[in-house]
Amino acid sequence: MAATTLSQATSSNIVTPLRDTAPMRVVDGFGRSVAASSRFVSPRNHGELLEVIAAARAEKLPITFRGSGRSYGDASINEGGIVVDVTLLRRVISWDPETGILVAEPGVTVEDLWRRGLVDGFWPAVVPGTMRPTLGGCLGMNIHGKNNFKQGPFGDHVLGFTLVTADGREIPCSRDENPETFHAAIGGLGLLGAITNIRLQMHKVESGFLRVEAMAAPNLEGMFATFRERLPHSDYLVGWVDGTAEGGELGRGEIHQANYLTAAEDPAPGELSHTEIQGLPSTILGVPKSILWRFLRPFMSRFFITFVNSMKYFMSKLNHGKTYIQSHVAFAFLLDYVPNWRLAYGDRGFIQYQVFIPDGTALDAMKAIFEASHRAGMPPYLAVLKRHRPDKFLLSHALDGWSMAMDFPVPADRNALTALTDTMTQIVLKAGGRFYMAKDSVLRPEELKAAYGDERLSKFRALKAELDPDGLFETALSKRLELSR
Ligand SMILES: Cc1cc2nc3c(=O)[nH]c(=O)nc-3n(C[C@H](O)[C@H](O)[C@H](O)COP(=O)(O)OP(=O)(O)OC[C@H]3O[C@@H](n4cnc5c(N)ncnc54)[C@H](O)[C@@H]3O)c2cc1C
Structure with missing residues (x-):
């Protein structure tokens, strides 16, 4: 599997050990029927994200990635671990008004997408029923829209991304490069690593x-x-x-x-x-x-x-x-x-x-x-x-x-x-x-096993074991459904 090495973080706000210094917070699922208390940290840039992952790994503190928290259940909460909020990683890295290709950090929201794209005649090909979700959350769940029958899920319009794994590797993923990881991390419930640097194809529209x-x-x-x-x-x-x-x-x-x-x-x-x-x-x-x-x-x-x-x-x-x-x-x-x-x-x-x-x-x-x-x-x-x-x-x-x-x-x-x-x-x-x-x-x-079948779940667990052998990335949902390891 091709991989580049961890880039070094510069001027950081992250204080360690996270286990003692990151503030405790109660975070809930959007439906408010589940909540959990955990450490909470909001890296401000890619370097800080890498630093948090390295620190949590050293401290054996399980990480749960969280976007805007729009999942209704327990997908982005985790009692006792550390919730890594990606919403401050909200930079659009590049936008091409000719092709409609956008490269962005995972905290960029669906609202950011249409506000950036529509002025040039592009709308996100797939949107959920709210504009608040982040790109990280849209990929983590591989969301669908009211046009799923025609446009497929969000992942069908993703050209590539970088997956930061538990050991800090930054793995480029696309349909050509590490395609297996590409197809597993999209819809992978945040369990394989941090999705960053997302390259997305927007949909051309002629009218607002x-x-x-x-x-x-x-x-x-x-x-x-x-x-x-x-x-x-x-x-x-x-x-x-x-x-x-x-x-x-x-x-x-x-x-x-x-x-x-x-x-x-x-x-x-x-x-x-x-x-x-x-x-x-x-x-x-x-x-x-x-x-x-x-x-x-x-x-x-x-x-x-x-x-x-x-x-x-x-x-x-x-x-x-x-x-x-x-x-x-x-x-x-x-x-x-x-x-x-x-x-x-x-x-x-x-x-x-x-x-x-x-x-x-x-x-x-x-x-x-x-x-x-x-x-x-x-x-x-x-x-x-x-x-x-x-x-x-x-x-x-x-x-x-x-x-x-x-x-x-x-x-x-x-x-x-x-x-x-x-x-x-x-x-x-x-x-x-x-x-x-x-x-x-x-x-x-x-x-879950009856619905998804042994083969698919075993493939997912095998990839998780390869990319995250110590089970650093987990959520309340992954523990409930025995998907963490
Ligand atoms: C009013 C409403 C309407 C909705 N309508 C639809 C709809 O029409 N279609 C649909 O499909 N969904 C819909 N949803 C669900 C919503 O789109 C998804 O739950 C989406 O994942 C929320 O994104 P988020 O940024 O809030 O992520 P969160 O809910 O915070 O996280 C979702 C998952 O992504 C993971 N994750 C987040 N960021 C990253 C990252 N950078 N790297 C790796 N993993 C990450 C998390 O660990 C978690 O597993 C709706 C939700 C609401 C509240």
Whole structure:
């Protein structure tokens, strides 16, 4: 394996031993249902990152990399270790406005990407439902967007990166150089080393806007049928599902299809990146966005959520077939409209549970999942349907099939939720499905094995043993799922 040696750190702020000097912090998963107390350090540059890795290794202090902490579960927390926050490594190293190739440090965010690229006519090919994640987090989880069926995951647009391993080697990774490590570290849950120096191909767009069409679907069969019909003609396709509907309306909801505009269709040519056009509003109905979550909190009950979902579905029937023009940002980052909305779920927080099920079994399995949630008296408060395609990454969650992401508030009796997720997990496994680690906090090692298969997990563990023989890199998730060693 080709490798260069560790470059020397210069003028550093890192004080050692980390075990005694780095401040203790409690950090949580985005859903707030899991948290852990650990040492916390924020290197300011590449040299400091190398120094932290060397110091932690010498002190046998397990490292957990953390971007913006947008993973819902325990992927970037770790009781007792040291959390290495990469958000200060936020330099765009180079940007080519002709080719749309960007080279950046891992703390650069999805927001930084579009702000840098759009002025020159480039949008990130794949974005999640929030613009806050970092490049490190996007690669660590190999995130997907509402266009996974067409553009694949984030990793499909990464040209290369450098992996800093436990012994301080800096390994160049691309499809040509160390391809096995390239395909394992992308989606490798931060367990093989620090991903830095990321080279990304952005997607050329002719307009700052999309044409969006809204369509109501009377049930899950209707959702699938509309998706199937629209997929060949869509740049993005996403379904909001009313998780509270039952009987013949089980899985009813609204689908949004979005397509890029050509330059000739652009309603505001030359205004591609204007902040007032692309940015989200600072107030909603006159209320500052920053305090909106407080208004939501009293209404987070099953009764109210059923009412809101019904109203939303009623509106979707009124809007059926309507088309409108929307900015990229407004379409892509709906969940950023209300900052801190996660706090509305209250102190126990919530979990997100996202399942990926093959095309042939998805419809029945998803119906069974909703029915199980109703039987348990815990329908999902939010549910989102997407279509996916397989990819070449070792621990890929995507397959030729469908995903349903569901939010469940954590009830006073947490065991009741565990019983429900256990039931749903068995449905998914029987249907040949997988789970998404960025959302997971419930899976057990044997369930991971059943979903991903021995061969892939053994390959991953072998690479981990080679690159990180002492198990320096670990997370609460990797310990729970026995992936650390
Ligand atoms: C509102 C919301 C909407 C979302 N929508 C989507 C969506 O549509 N599609 C989707 O796929 N995901 C979605 N997500 C999940 C989110 O995109 C992922 O969890 C992403 O990984 C978060 O990035 P982060 O910077 O917060 O990383 P973190 O959550 O902090 O870390 C994620 C993983 O990356 C590792 N990591 C971080 N930096 C590095 C590094 N430099 N080197 C090596 N490993 C590193 C961490 O150890 C961890 O395992 C959503 C999350 C939220 C909160």
